[in-house]
Amino acid sequence: MSDDAAAVKVRTSDGVVVSIPLKAACFSILVKNMVDDASGSINDEEIPLPNVSSKILNKVVQWCEYHVHNPVSVINKPLKMGGRLRDNGVSEWDDKFLELPEKELFDVMLAANFMDIKPLLELCCASV
Numbered sequence: 714m715s716d717d718a719a720a721v722k723v724r725t726s727d728g729v730v731v732s733i734p735l736k737a738a739c740f741s742i743l744v745k746n747m748v749d750d751a752s753g754s755i756n757d758e759e760i761p762l763p764n765v766s767s768k769i770l771n772k773v774v775q776w777c778e779y780h781v782h783n784p785v786s787v788i789n790k791p792l793k794m795g796g797r798l799r800d801n802g803v804s805e806w807d808d809k810f811l812e813l814p815e816k817e818l819f820d821v822m823l824a825a826n827f828m829d830i831k832p833l834l835e836l837c838c839a840s841v
Contacts, residue, residue, distance in 0.1 A: 721748060724759045729767035737777035742829035765824045772817070773824050776810060776833055785832040788839050798840055811840045 719735035721744060739745040747760050762770065789802040798808045811818060822837035824830075 722759045723770070724761050725765055725767040725770050726763050727766050729770075730759055731767065731770055731774070733774050734778065734781070736781045737774060740777040740780065740830050740833070742831075744828065762824075762828065764827045766820070769817070769820045769824045772813070772821050773828065773830065773833065776807075776821075777830070779806060779810075780832070786836070788835060792839055798836075803836065803839070807836055811836065 720732045721735055721738040722730055722732050723738075723744070724730050733744075735748070739748070744760055751758060765773070783804070783806065786803045786807050788798075798811065813821065818837060818840065822834060822841075825834040825837060
């Protein structure tokens with residue numbers, strides 16, 4: 714199986730099994746380490762994500778899939794207060810991605826933390 718066709722199966726907290734393209738899934742250090750530990754037998758196993766619902770995982774996967782082909786924004790620090798995230802080096806796509814209800818934004822932030830997706834975690838933190 715080529716890298717482009719490879720996928721990882723994860724099981725969310727609500728029991729939904731989601732297949733994620735390997736390149737997108739490897740933004741998560743947690744998932745990447747589990748794939749590396751599985752020595753290539755990733756198609757046979759589901760990786761449990763007990764702290765991430767399917768709704769939130771879909772948002773996280775959307776971000777990861779976009780950034781497979783688009784560079785992750787480098788956030789300028791210290792942050793300029795009172796403006797849009799774009800004023801701090803964040804791409805327009807990422808800025809729009811974060812236009813979520815507050816609870817959903819915090820759930821994405823918690824998922825990024827649990828899954829160890831540092832760029833997404835930093836992006837979420839910069840927006841609050």
